[in-house]
Amino acid sequence: MMAITATLIAELFAHAARSPSAHNTQPWIPRFAPATTPRSPAEVHVAVDPARTLPVGDPNSQDLHLAMGCWVESFTIAAAEVGIHVGIGSVRGRGPALEIRLVLTALPDRPGASDLWPRFTSADLHHRQVDRGPMRRAEEPFATAFAAAERGLAASGTAPFEGRAPTKGMALVEVPHDLWETNLARATRYSYSHADIFTETLEWLRFDRRASSYAQDGLSADCLQIPRTLAAVAARLNTARLRPWIGALTSAALAPVELIDRLRASVVRRTSRDRRSPAPASTGGSAPLHHLVLVKDSTAPSAGADSLAKQEIELGRNLLRIWLLLDRHGLRVDVHSEIKDCPQTRSAVSDYLLDDHGMHALPVAAFSVGLSTTAVPRSARRPVEPIHS
Ligand SMILES: Cc1cc2nc3c(=O)[nH]c(=O)nc-3n(C[C@H](O)[C@H](O)[C@H](O)COP(=O)(O)O)c2cc1C
Structure with a gap:
């Protein structure tokens, strides 16, 4: 059984630090709380650095919660690799006041393969990158990864929507290129x-x-x-x-x-129900990328700000899994949160989800997917502080 030491946790923090965050703000402040008695568990407490939030661009802290979810998932993946199970003990507050308590348990054996998602490793965390350069459309890896992500989301207990009466949850939806281009601009x-x-x-x-x-x-x-x-x-x-x-x-x-x-x-919205043009076969001579939105059910009764934060942390965990899965298939993402942040484009996507998929849903993340065609520069990270126990 792996001993949960400060040195080991510092290594896991270094892997988790490769987590993505809006504007690469890296808002997380993780702290190791070693077990105080032989029977009590070791814990990790994750807080938010308010100086690393985006109060203007992300006033409801949605991207902040997503990034915190990505960090939790990254830490969980790195810990699982060395035989430590991470459970969420509690989530309190929201936005800059968010506090997540993680409970660590050393497992007698390393965990077996899960059929929900591939068993990601710290190597996956370091390999994943956002690509803002030229990318190429890829059919077969995209179709395989997309199907696997749908299975993963369904099995994570966040079932895809069904028809006009959506089940509570989230889904990954492809958006036609013409709708994407218009709304991205x-x-x-x-x-x-x-x-x-x-x-x-x-x-x-x-x-x-x-x-x-x-x-x-x-x-x-x-x-x-x-x-x-x-x-x-x-x-x-x-x-x-x-x-x-x-x-x-x-x-x-x-x-x-x-x-x-x-x-x-407003004019387009009024006439959108009559518009059903398929995605063009090509743009500027090359085939357009696939465009995806991670969406959440918009019909669920509002359950209070704290539980919204919990839901967005869960969305963030799944967002990271999706990006890692795409990476496993050689695909990178180019993220465009502005599509879900701008009120007009958010509702244009929402209308499309209702009209074409029968979903009452809102986009929480929006990104294009393709094969990188040039080397992708590595994004920066703050050094991880040593932990003194
Ligand atoms: C919630 C969230 C929102 C993001 N929004 C954008 C975006 O709108 N535009 C963009 O270029 N990158 C966006 N990103 C990607 C980050 O900028 C990227 O993760 C960060 O710069 C670190 O780079 P890396 O992911 O390649 O390691 C977002 C990431 C997250 C987690």
């Missing part, structure tokens, strides 16, 4: 045209390679695939003093476009 303009959202995003962009933060957190010029010369100019402009000005100027320039988009969105 609209959602991107929405983010740029809101000065406060744009300014907050700028705070997490890392252009200056000499700054210590470049290798620690945020979205680096490398990861964003921005050419070096452009990154050098951006580094000079993206300072705390200039940021609010850049945000305000960009949003002022885009505000009229946003207004037109809103008008157009």
Whole structure:
């Protein structure tokens, strides 16, 4: 049986640190609480660093809860690999006040293969990456991974929706390319045209390679695939003093476009029930990527803020499993949360889910899937603190 020591837990924290988070904020603060008596379990308590949240872009803390769920799942995977079972003891609070208590149990044997999801390892956690560069459509690996993810979600107790009376839960749904393209363009303009959202995003962009933060957190010029010369100019402009000005100027320039988009969105929504065009076979000469949304049932009675946080943590765990599963099939994801953050595009996707799938559902995560065609730069992470027991 594996002894649960501070050294071992520090290793597991290092694996879990490869977890994804919006803007690579890495909001988690894990703490090891060793067993105090021979009969009491060792625990890990995970809190949120409020300075690593996105109060403007993520006002309901949905992305924060998803990221915390991804971390819990990453830690659970790394722990299972060394024969430690991780159970959720409690989830309290929400947003920056969220506290998760994990209970650790050393197993006599390493766990056997699970038929819900592949038995992921720490190698999978380190291999997974978001790709914002050019990707290629892939049919066969996508179809296999998608079917496996659907089985995994169903077996995780989060059954897919059934017809017009959805069961409580979540589902993974493919979105047609034309709907995706239209709404991605609209959602991107929405983010740029809101000065406060744009300014907050700028705070997490890392252009200056000499700054210590470049290798620690945020979205680096490398990861964003921005050419070096452009990154050098951006580094000079993206300072705390200039940021609010850049945000305000960009949003002022885009505000009229946003207004037109809103008008157009309401017209499109009114006529969307008559629109059934299939995805075009190709875009710009190459086949379009597959686009997926992880959706949650929107009919479940509201069960209070704390249990919403619990539900979103569970969604985050499944989101990570889906991304790891795609990675196992050689596929990467390009994430576009703006589609579920922008009210107009969120409801356009919601309308599609109802019209074409009979689901009363809301998107909580949106991403394209494909094969990477160029090397993907590694995202930064903060160093993991040593644990003193
Ligand atoms: C809840 C959540 C939302 C995210 N939203 C976006 C997004 O809108 N755009 C994007 O480019 N990446 C998004 N990401 C991906 C993160 O930026 C990425 O995980 C982080 O930069 C670390 O990079 P890595 O996943 O390649 O290790 C999101 C990740 C999570 C967990």
